[in-house]
Amino acid sequence: MDAKTGVNKDNPLALKDPSLLRQANYIDGAWVGADDSATLDVRNPATGAVIGTVPKGGKGETRRAIEAAERALVDWRARTAKERHAILIRWFDLMMENQEDLARIMTAEGGKPLAEARGEIAYGASFIQWFAEEGKRIYGDTIPSPVAGRRMMVIKQPVGVCGAITPWNFPNAMIGRKAGPALAAGCTMVLKPASATPYSALALAELGERAGIPKGVFSIVTGSASAIGEELTTNPIVRKITFTGSTEVGKQLMAASAGTVKKVSMELGGNAPFIVFDDADVDAAVEGAIASKFRNTGQTCVCANRILVQDGIYDAFVKKLAAATENLKVADGFEDGSQIGPLIDDAAVAKVEDHIKDATGKGAKVLTGGERHPLGGSFYKPTVLADVTPQMKVAREETFGPLAPVFRFKDEAEAIRMANDTEFGLAAYFYSRDVGRVWRVGEALEYGIVSINVGVFSNEVAPFGGVKESGVGREGSKYGIDDYLEMKFLCLGGID
Numbered sequence: 001m002d003a004k005t006g007v008n009k010d011n012p013l014a015l016k017d018p019s020l021l022r023q024a025n026y027i028d029g030a031w032v033g034a035d036d037s038a039t040l041d042v043r044n045p046a047t048g049a050v051i052g053t054v055p056k057g058g059k060g061e062t063r064r065a066i067e068a069a070e071r072a073l074v075d076w077r078a079r080t081a082k083e084r085h086a087i088l089i090r091w092f093d094l095m096m097e098n099q100e101d102l103a104r105i106m107t108a109e110g111g112k113p114l115a116e117a118r119g120e121i122a123y124g125a126s127f128i129q130w131f132a133e134e135g136k137r138i139y140g141d142t143i144p145s146p147v148a149g150r151r152m153m154v155i156k157q158p159v160g161v162c163g164a165i166t167p168w169n170f171p172n173a174m175i176g177r178k179a180g181p182a183l184a185a186g187c188t189m190v191l192k193p194a195s196a197t198p199y200s201a202l203a204l205a206e207l208g209e210r211a212g213i214p215k216g217v218f219s220i221v222t223g224s225a226s227a228i229g230e231e232l233t234t235n236p237i238v239r240k241i242t243f244t245g246s247t248e249v250g251k252q253l254m255a256a257s258a259g260t261v262k263k264v265s266m267e268l269g270g271n272a273p274f275i276v277f278d279d280a281d282v283d284a285a286v287e288g289a290i291a292s293k294f295r296n297t298g299q300t301c302v303c304a305n306r307i308l309v310q311d312g313i314y315d316a317f318v319k320k321l322a323a324a325t326e327n328l329k330v331a332d333g334f335e336d337g338s339q340i341g342p343l344i345d346d347a348a349v350a351k352v353e354d355h356i357k358d359a360t361g362k363g364a365k366v367l368t369g370g371e372r373h374p375l376g377g378s379f380y381k382p383t384v385l386a387d388v389t390p391q392m393k394v395a396r397e398e399t400f401g402p403l404a405p406v407f408r409f410k411d412e413a414e415a416i417r418m419a420n421d422t423e424f425g426l427a428a429y430f431y432s433r434d435v436g437r438v439w440r441v442g443e444a445l446e447y448g449i450v451s452i453n454v455g456v457f458s459n460e461v462a463p464f465g466g467v468k469e470s471g472v473g474r475e476g477s478k479y480g481i482d483d484y485l486e487m488k489f490l491c492l493g494g495i496d
């Protein structure tokens, strides 16, 4: 037993509170199996070992969760923001009190290095705390009427029942970022977590129940993505779909939601450029590139996907980047000091390999990595490629793995052209110490987020979201609650 954390190091899933590892669905305030008792295995990607099972739910279970959410909506939206705030703050407190157990569950099912997993729990919880407060600030408006004898007002009301689909790469934080604003606004939610990482979601439902979230307000259905997704997107009771995941699946969900004209929030794929100009602080840029590229083993929609470096500093930059990459510790997420964990599955490794093969076949050079890690399974060595060109697959597709391809550019105009030459528009990064360039490039990049001289920008107070095929809507920040509200215009006459 570790004296500091109280956790059994020989069995990392020997939790301080074992009842957080829930292997059932949470529907209408009850812990239940699938109707036909079918289950799905959940595996640890570091070892391939089965950790446990969860119900393989489908349309019927989802429909019941939606109907429960509709019943629960009546009372939940009628409560004061202050009452909802009290429950959400209890939920936040419980998440932070159980940070270590929640992080261990996340590392076991998603492979994320434990230090990063702890950080994600705090990040996910911060959305619950932030939106608990923002729920108290849902203001309306009055409008001076152009017609005598009338009064004009705008009020904001909860959208209603929301369907949420969350990814495996941030199995806690993406729930906080969706459920926080939804519940604070007075909406209810049915959530389908990724099949690879359901336990993080179920643990949050367990803590939500302890915090006093009423039955039906927040249900979780694990199981078949197609069946659950179909019910969520076609059931007319559901008024909003919120999704974080690939652009391909996002488009399918948007098309399916069109039949009942649901509101949608989509946080989709990226192809983030990371531009380093000649005038940058090269050491700071290398540090930022490592943080951005290798966060969550490169499996983040905002990870640098294309590193664009200006001619004058290209050689110095790639040398330093390769050296820093070589120093990263690849290990099981539970091992002390692990910085690069396993990829989520074999398909993810195959994509990295395909991008490297394509690039080296067209002239790119491997500076470090470029092969599977001796640990085996889905561990891959963090890799730096030099002499990468726009003709290679890595220029167009999101690798979603520990591969840093470094492109070369001549001047500012070329860098902007290369950076914007993609259908995606989520996050972009650049390093420069020229204040004029900072404004010019910041304004010219066609992205929802532009991070300047900073490698990791995410937090609960900032708006997160993309343009072009990277998505619709914003999460987090004072704007994030708007996606869960409808505006109503009240026009009052006949009172004078």
Ligand SMILES: O=CCCCC(=O)O
Pocket: 169, 170, 244, 299, 300, 301, 302, 458, 464
């Ligand atoms: O893959 C994208 C999830 C969001 C990451 C972040 O919030 O920084």
